[in-house]
Amino acid sequence: MTMHDVSLPSYLEQSPEVSARFRRIAERPVVLKVNRLGKTFDGVKGRIQALHDISFQVRRREFISIIGPSGCGKSTLVRILAGLDDHSAGEILLDDREVTGPGRDRGMVFQGYTLFPWLTVLKNVMFGLELSNSSNGISGVSAEQEARGWIEMVGLEAFADAYPHELSGGMKQRVAIARALANRPRILLMDEPFGALDAQTRAKMQSYLLQIWKNVDITILFITHDLEEAIYLSDRIVVLKANPGEIQEVIEVPVEHPRSPEQFLSQEFLATKKRLEELIHPAKDAEDMLPIIRMTQVGDDVY
Amino acid sequence: MARARYFIIWKELDPRRRRVFQVFSFIIPLAVWSLVSYCPAVWHPMVRVSDPGSIGHFRVDAMVQKGAFYRENAKALAEHRKPAQGVLANPVYLPAPHEVAKSFYKAFVTPPRLPEEPWLHESLWHSIKIIIWGFLISSVIAVPLGILAGTYRIFSYMTEPFVEFFRYLPAPAFAALSVAVLGIYDGPKVAIIVIGTFFQQVLMISNTTQRLDPALLEAAQTLGARGLKLFTRVVIPGILPDVYRDMRILLGWAWTYLIVAEVVGNSTGITWFINQQAKYRIYDNVYAAIIMIGIIGITTDIFLAWLGSELFVWKSRKRSILSRLRTVYTTSRTEPETAQVSHDNA
Numbered sequence: 001m002t003m004h005d006v007s008l009p010s011y012l013e014q015s016p017e018v019s020a021r022f023r024r025i026a027e028r029p030v031v032l033k034v035n036r037l038g039k040t041f042d043g044v045k046g047r048i049q050a051l052h053d054i055s056f057q058v059r060r061r062e063f064i065s066i067i068g069p070s071g072c073g074k075s076t077l078v079r080i081l082a083g084l085d086d087h088s089a090g091e092i093l094l095d096d097r098e099v100t101g102p103g104r105d106r107g108m109v110f111q112g113y114t115l116f117p118w119l120t121v122l123k124n125v126m127f128g129l130e131l132s133n134s135s136n137g138i139s140g141v142s143a144e145q146e147a148r149g150w151i152e153m154v155g156l157e158a159f160a161d162a163y164p165h166e167l168s169g170g171m172k173q174r175v176a177i178a179r180a181l182a183n184r185p186r187i188l189l190m191d192e193p194f195g196a197l198d199a200q201t202r203a204k205m206q207s208y209l210l211q212i213w214k215n216v217d218i219t220i221l222f223i224t225h226d227l228e229e230a231i232y233l234s235d236r237i238v239v240l241k242a243n244p245g246e247i248q249e250v251i252e253v254p255v256e257h258p259r260s261p262e263q264f265l266s267q268e269f270l271a272t273k274k275r276l277e278e279l280i281h282p283a284k285d286a287e288d289m290l291p292i293i294r295m296t297q298v299g300d301d302v303y
Numbered sequence: 304m305a306r307a308r309y310f311i312i313w314k315e316l317d318p319r320r321r322r323v324f325q326v327f328s329f330i331i332p333l334a335v336w337s338l339v340s341y342c343p344a345v346w347h348p349m350v351r352v353s354d355p356g357s358i359g360h361f362r363v364d365a366m367v368q369k370g371a372f373y374r375e376n377a378k379a380l381a382e383h384r385k386p387a388q389g390v391l392a393n394p395v396y397l398p399a400p401h402e403v404a405k406s407f408y409k410a411f412v413t414p415p416r417l418p419e420e421p422w423l424h425e426s427l428w429h430s431i432k433i434i435i436w437g438f439l440i441s442s443v444i445a446v447p448l449g450i451l452a453g454t455y456r457i458f459s460y461m462t463e464p465f466v467e468f469f470r471y472l473p474a475p476a477f478a479a480l481s482v483a484v485l486g487i488y489d490g491p492k493v494a495i496i497v498i499g500t501f502f503q504q505v506l507m508i509s510n511t512t513q514r515l516d517p518a519l520l521e522a523a524q525t526l527g528a529r530g531l532k533l534f535t536r537v538v539i540p541g542i543l544p545d546v547y548r549d550m551r552i553l554l555g556w557a558w559t560y561l562i563v564a565e566v567v568g569n570s571t572g573i574t575w576f577i578n579q580q581a582k583y584r585i586y587d588n589v590y591a592a593i594i595m596i597g598i599i600g601i602t603t604d605i606f607l608a609w610l611g612s613e614l615f616v617w618k619s620r621k622r623s624i625l626s627r628l629r630t631v632y633t634t635s636r637t638e639p640e641t642a643q644v645s646h647d648n649a
Contacts, residue, residue: 082521082525083524083525084521084524084525102521102524102525102529103525103527104525104526104527106525107525107526108521108522108525110518110521110522112518114516114518114519114521114522115522116519116522116523116537116540116541117541117617117618118540118541118543118615118617118618119540119617127523127526127528127536128526128527131526131527131528131532131536132527163616163617164617165617179526180525180526183526183527189525
């Protein structure tokens with residue numbers, strides 16, 4: 001019996017609490033507006049359409065995930081939003097102003113941590129604050145105080161003077177989150193931030209992230225290829241498909257807040273997961289079967 | 304199969320074995336040298352005459368070819384004259400290790416033959432000064448240029464093609480020219496070192512700069528860094544330890560140009576000493592002087608390596624002396640619970 005056989009409610013059904021929450025979100029101002037975004041680049045086999053006609057909006061303090069099969073261009077999309085790559089069509093509006101190039105209004109957390117190895121945890125978190133010192137007139141002392149506050153929030157105050165190489169992967173990623181948040185960005189872009197972590201650390205980081213999101217005024221756009229991670233964390237999930245990268249569906253996650261790991265087995269969770277599986281791994285086709293010749297003896301079957 | 308563990312590709316040995324083999328790397332050449340020096344059966348093509356006997360043209364302590372010695376003695380014996388006596392010896396240009404070891408001390412305390420000539424330590428110091436000046440002048444220009452060329456394409460295109468061309472020109476080829484321009488004293492010597500070092504240095508530093516992890520630049524940009532800030536806050540600190548390592552390698556190269564540089568114009572420094580001793584046929588001093596260059600080189604390098612690992616703690620992945628002292632003198636610093644100094648993100 002696979003998951004598809006279980007009779008589940010539709011993922012579109014929302015409890016009154018959940019739909020009330022989505023109505024409340026809909027009243028908030030739009031932080032990020034992506035308008036008919038497209039990206040083409042020239043490959044060896046000619047022009048490749050990486051992203052085509054991507055449009056969506058993210059409202060203030062919303063948690064939105066972008067999910068899709070490998071090669072759907074989700075990393076390209078988040079890099080374009082961060083200003084690290086150019087787009088070929090459409091526009092990106094942050095608070096109704098078009099953005100081009102990277103900037104401190106869009107914080108980013110990368111899968112590879114990207115902490116500055118020559119700076120201590122404290123100095124890493126202070127990096128953005130010190131840059132803005134000259135323009136905002138913040139003194140070094142208050143920048144340090146502020147950075148310490150963020151480090152405390154991710155639970156690493158004992159490691160403020162440690163160098164990144166002394167930290168574990170999960171701790172590094174917490175520093176990276178603190179470093180991005182210290183800049184007070186309008187939106188936090190996260191590109192598969194927990195992809196390199198082991199399952200246990202990943203679960204812990206997901207719970208940390210939800211706590212941070214609850215307590216900090218921040219809008220989060222989260223890239224992942226892990227279906228459960230997307231459902232567990234998000235308000236809405238943007239599902240992309242590959243070749244060309246287009247939006248397949250935007251799903252409102254019907255799982256209630258506050259989220260907890262027990263909800264992984266709830267009806268709404270499973271219904272959403274089933275829908276995502278259908279979208280991302282469409283019915284088994286022949287290419288899943290390997291053309292293997294039988295190389296074992298009769299009576300030696302594994303099943 | 305305990306032996307097999309030495310032949311696993313890239314398998315690190317335990318620290319004790321490592322040290323033993325490192326010592327071996329010096330013991331092996333020394334053993335070969337000793338074998339040739341102390342084992343007459345191995346080579347010893349000469350005879351040092353201890354008693355000329357009846358052979359007129361032999362002198363005490365003269366070195367005679369083994370063949371000639373035996374021929375003369377056979378002749379003397381046939382004519383019932385007293386044969387010469389002597390011991391097998393190596394040619395004068397291959398002194399034994401203990402003789403070289405002795406001259407390490409001797410060379411420093413022996414006054415120069417002429418009153419205006421320098422002592423050995425003065426010669427050595429003169430050589431070191433040439434190296435320092437040459438390396439300093441080269442670095443002052445090459446390091447900034449290399450970093451710029453590694454960072455901004457415009458500098459890369461404007462310098463690298465010419466530098467690539469120039470680095471094939473052997474520095475000694477400029478000897479005559481530099482004497483004509485800079486005179487016969489230290490000027491042309493420093494110039495040879497500069498020409499030999501500069502062009503490699505620009506390319507090497509530029510290369511190192513380009514190897515900076517681009518993800519760090521991207522991270523800095525999303526944190527609001529741009530333009531010059533990106534350069535001073537990410538590029539410079541990010542490449543500093545690697546530039547330092549390049550400088551160590553280049554300093555070694557500068558030494559290899561020293562011998563050529565010091566015969567340009569009036570011969571000076573350790574090269575003058577070596578040539579002078581060779582002229583007097585005091586070869587143990589020649590060996591001592593050559594080995595001394597090696598010792599100065601490797602001690603400098605070991606010192607610089609140690610200094611580098613203290614300066615760039617984050618790169619050497621160890622804790623600096625300062626932080627170790629802090630742990631000793633402060634009571635409780637919470638140790639990283641899951642801290643790892645492993646290669647997980649190397």
